Each structure stands twice: as structure tokens, then as C-alpha cells.
Amino acid sequence: MTDLSEKMKGFVFNLDGVIVDTAKYHYRAWRRLADEMGVDFPIEQHEQLRSLSRMESLEKILEWGGLYMTEAEKLHWADVKNNWYQGLIANMSPEEVLPGVLPFLMEVRRSGGRTALSSASRNARAVLASTQLEPYFDVILDGSAARKSKPHPECFQLAAAALDLPPAECIVFDDAVLGVQAARIGGFHIVGIGNPEDLPAAELVISGFENYRLADILEAVEKLASTEHIG
């Protein structure tokens, strides 16, 4: 069993693109909406919607297209997108959990670490239920929890408070630029999921959990933390 360091006790995970590859379904549903509205929406631009709420994401697409909508129209179209998205995730199964995630979560919990899921998505609980991941989290916070969106660190601060730990004793795992920024601003340790060149503000960037044991991550984060001040 890995001995959890005295310093790192909390593990806060983003959902879409970190635990499951639902980011591709969000893109597909937003893309369908953008197509209907005649807004060009290449996949590279989707990065800017990651971490945003449903309404903020819609507002970005409208901004890109130079379009105006009343609040009632926005609510309607946000709902339409969500129905499309829910159709895409309706048949998700535990096989869609990204490689290495489940062993990593199990190892963290076996070692006495506390786990939180913090997502901007209001569909987070449904995704966790269909992939059978709910039992692996001590705390689950979906898009209804935080009032301020990233890069404000509120979503992670709420997770740390619910875990009863200070940010400096928690590692956040996030795949989006805004999420990494939020973790830094909040004084958390941050492991980026993706490419190092896309997430320069992360302390450590890994491509996924597949080839990592808990001890590897703790060692790397602690080594970096001892050579710099975060926050």
C-alpha cells in the first residue's frame, strides 16, 4: 500500500475529458447547434467551452457568430442542446471510463486519500451513475454547485471545503486551460491531463492515468512543489 504523504490528502477530479471522454459528446451537440445557426465551430475552438456552464457555452457560440438571442430563446436552445447531449450519453457504460482511471481512484482510496468530483456540467451525476463511478467519490459537485465559473476557483474551493482539507493539501486533475488556471489561483496542486504545451500552467501534465501509479504522481508533484510556490 502506498503511504499517502502528510501533505497530499485530497484528490479533486474534473469529469468531462478527465474521467470519461464526454467532451467529444459535448462538442458534437454544440456543433449541431452551431451548424443550425450557421456558426463556424471547428473542434479547436471547443477548448474554449471546456469548463464553462451550459449557458456560458451557448453565449460564446452566439458571440462567435455575431448573433443575438433573447433570454427565453437562449433557454430554449440550451435545452435543445442538452437533449441532444443526453441522447448521446444515454447508453454510456463503465467501459467508457478512460483507461487507468478506475485503478487510480481505487489506489487513492485504499491509501486513505479523499476524492472529489468537481464538474461544471449539470449532467455529471447522470454520467457517474451510468458509468458506475459514484461509489469512488467522497464528494460529488456538479454544475449547480459553484456560482462563479472558472478561472474562478470556487468549484475547487467548495470541493476542498467538503473534503475538509486546505487547497494546498489537494491535487486537482483537469484537462482544460481554464481549469488549470482556476486550480493555480486557488492555491491547489494541479496535474493537467493532455499535452504539456497546451497546459503550461500545470505543475505536471500526463496524457492520462493509464501508466501512472499514485506514488509517481505524488513524487512528481511534491518534488515540483518543493522547488516553487504555487498560487
Ligand code: G1P
Ligand atoms: C456544460 C456545458 C459544456 C461544458 C461542460 C464542462 O455541461 O454544456 O459546454 O464543456 O459543462 O464540463 P452541461 O451542464 O450542459 O452538461
